[in-house]
Amino acid sequence: MKKDFLKTLTLFCLLAFLCLFTVGCYEVKNEVILASQAVRIEGLSKITQPTYTLVAVPGCNDYRFNWTVEEGSPPELGYARAILLKEDIYIVQLKYDNYPNYFIMFLKVTEGPGGKNFKMMFPKSNIKPSDYSLGLKLDNMLGMTLIGSRRNIMKFLKAHADSDFTEHPTPAKPEASAKSNFCGTSTFGACRRNSDCCEGGCSAQVCQSKSEPPSFTICEYRECYNSTTYGLGCKCIQNKCQWAR
Numbered sequence: 001m002k003k004d005f006l007k008t009l010t011l012f013c014l015l016a017f018l019c020l021f022t023v024g025c026y027e028v029k030n031e032v033i034l035a036s037q038a039v040r041i042e043g044l045s046k047i048t049q050p051t052y053t054l055v056a057v058p059g060c061n062d063y064r065f066n067w068t069v070e071e072g073s074p075p076e077l078g079y080a081r082a083i084l085l086k087e088d089i090y091i092v093q094l095k096y097d098n099y100p101n102y103f104i105m106f107l108k109v110t111e112g113p114g115g116k117n118f119k120m121m122f123p124k125s126n127i128k129p130s131d132y133s134l135g136l137k138l139d140n141m142l143g144m145t146l147i148g149s150r151r152n153i154m155k156f157l158k159a160h161a162d163s164d165f166t167e168h169p170t171p172a173k174p175e176a177s178a179k180s181n182f183c184g185t186s187t188f189g190a191c192r193r194n195s196d197c198c199e200g201g202c203s204a205q206v207c208q209s210k211s212e213p214p215s216f217t218i219c220e221y222r223e224c225y226n227s228t229t230y231g232l233g234c235k236c237i238q239n240k241c242q243w244a245r
Contacts (some may be wrong), residue, residue: 003183012201026104027145033093034076035060038081041090049116054080054118082107086161089121092212104146104157106165125163132156180234183224186242187212197234197241199227207234209241 008050034088047054047059063080078096085091085106094103097160106121132155146153189209191197200206205225227233232243 012046028102028153029100029106029145029147030150031095031102032157033081033083033091033095035062035081037083038062039083041082041109085158089165091157092118101145104153106160108165119167121165121167123160123163124166125160127156127159127163129156132159167218181224181245182227182230183222184227184232186240186241188240188242191236191239191241194233194236199234207241207243 040056040061041063044054044063045056052065054063054065056062057064057079061081063082065078065080067076076096076098078094080092080094082090082092082117090107090109092105092107094105106123108119108121109239110119129146129148132152133148134152134156136145146156184199184205187206187208189197189212191209191211196210197207198210200208203222203225204227205222223229227243231245233245234241235244237244
């Protein structure tokens with residue numbers, strides 16, 4: 001089922017769940033970056049990380065990726081294309097072999113101890129899909145799908161060229177107690193009442209204030225994220241949003 005499959009589509013795509021303001025990753029039904037538009041990312045011919053590899057395809061500007069979701073499971077395969085947005089920020093399109101839709105995001109290539117790697121980036125802007133005659137469908141489980149023409153989607157993405165970008169924010173420390181193994185997080189954002197708080201993160205595992213920027217997390221599913229199982233709710237306690245009974 002789509003619900004189960006999307007839980008594994010988490011290599012690059014960090015999605016907001018409820019507190020939706022600025023987003024760095026979208027799902028689209030049709031190809032946005034054509035083969036004729038794709039560019040080779042400067043200095044990048046191969047990325048080798050513990051859980052995935054990304055290799056340039058000879059004769060074109062595509063990249064082929066192989067991602068191991070978990071040890072012992074079949075790898076997820078697909079291809080990536082990119083166009084340069086600004087400086088070292090790229091618009092990247094991912095297409096999994098066994099999933100019909102495409103994923104679009106802003107990525108930065110970084111150099112670290114393990115070699116080159118991707119870093120998800122989020123635009124700090126008020127640019128909205130509706131400004132470019134695009135619809136935005138919020139999936140009731142995970143993602144956000146841009147609806148509109150390829151041309152308008154590209155215009156919307158390129159409009160972020162003048163925006164500042166920020167890295168994925170560091171999540172709060174996991175909640176823990178002797179009574180449970182709940183592993184969600186709280187931002188302790190400001191609030192006055194419970195309605196000022198909302199669930200965020202791809203699996204609704206973050207409790208945050210609606211006045212805060214959205215919490216982006218890797219789209220992985222863990223049983224300990226299920227607040228209902230542990231009898232917890234995202235509440236305003238002493239003017240701070242946090243998980244509580």
